[in-house]
Amino acid sequence: SQxxxxxxxxxxxxxxENATMNCSYKTSINNLQWYRQNxxxxxxHLILIRSNEREKHSGRLRVTLDTSKKSSSLLITASxxxxxxxxxxxxxxxxxxxxxxxxxxLTVNP
Amino acid sequence: DAGVIQSPRxxxxxxxxxxxxxxxPISGHNSLFWYRQTMMRGLELLIYFxxxxxxxxxxxxxxxxxxxxxxxxxxxxxxxxxEPRDSAVYFCASSLGRAVEKLFFGSGTxxxxx
Numbered sequence: 001s002q003x004x005x006x007x008x009x010x011x012x013x014x015x016x017e018n019a020t021m022n023c024s025y026k027t028s029i030n031n032l033q034w035y036r037q038n039x040x041x042x043x044x045h046l047i048l049i050r051s052n053e054r055e056k057h058s059g060r061l062r063v064t065l066d067t068s069k070k071s072s073s074l075l076i077t078a079s080x081x082x083x084x085x086x087x088x089x090x091x092x093x094x095x096x097x098x099x100x101x102x103x104x105x106l107t108v109n110p
Numbered sequence: 111d112a113g114v115i116q117s118p119r120x121x122x123x124x125x126x127x128x129x130x131x132x133x134x135p136i137s138g139h140n141s142l143f144w145y146r147q148t149m150m151r152g153l154e155l156l157i158y159f160x161x162x163x164x165x166x167x168x169x170x171x172x173x174x175x176x177x178x179x180x181x182x183x184x185x186x187x188x189x190x191x192x193e194p195r196d197s198a199v200y201f202c203a204s205s206l207g208r209a210v211e212k213l214f215f216g217s218g219t220x221x222x223x224x
Contacts, residue, residue, distance in 0.1 A: 096165070
């Protein structure tokens with residue numbers, strides 16, 4: 001089964017709005033990563049946050065990690081139609097194993 | 111750099127046939143991963159190589175699946191014999207070093223087994 005849950009499964013917003021996606025996990029992690037997948041393409045790495053970090057920024061992306069709640073969130077600010085894609089969190093656990101969540105399908109309407 | 115290159119892009123075959131998927135990782139990357147993506151099961155790690163050596167093959171579904179990495183610039187995933195339930199998108203990814211800290215994915219092979 002997948003290591004961790006993501007919600008929502010699908011999110012539809014208007015251009016300019018912020019999009020927030022959440023990821024939870026069950027076992028301890030070394031780091032947590034977020035990836036993006038456009039339809040019919042491979043995944044693209046967006047951002048990594050280590051287990052001893054609480055927040056990280058990259059451009060319009062903000063990632064938070066709460067290890068006490070075993071959860072992370074990805075915030076995309078001022079969304080654009082080009083942000084339409086599926087977003088996956090991936091957890092690195094012991095043994096250098098990277099396990100992906102089920103993904104959130106984001107649709108940004110122009 | 112051209113990125114991770116996978117071939118073929120699409121493969122349609124009949125049940126029982128042998129299928130070989132190919133991957134060329136990014137030059138200088140020494141970790142290579144094969145993932146399978148389906149609607150039902152999401153992204154599953156099949157096998158992980160480091161410096162051409164298989165490190166974790168616990169995700170390989172069964173003996174019908176085999177993977178090789180004869181050198182640093184080439185890997186294959188073979189299914190023999192193929193079954194309809196093997197239909198999926200197969201991704202190859204590579205990364206620097208041993209840590210799985212930033213994977214670069216290929217465009218995938220869409221496999222359909224009829």
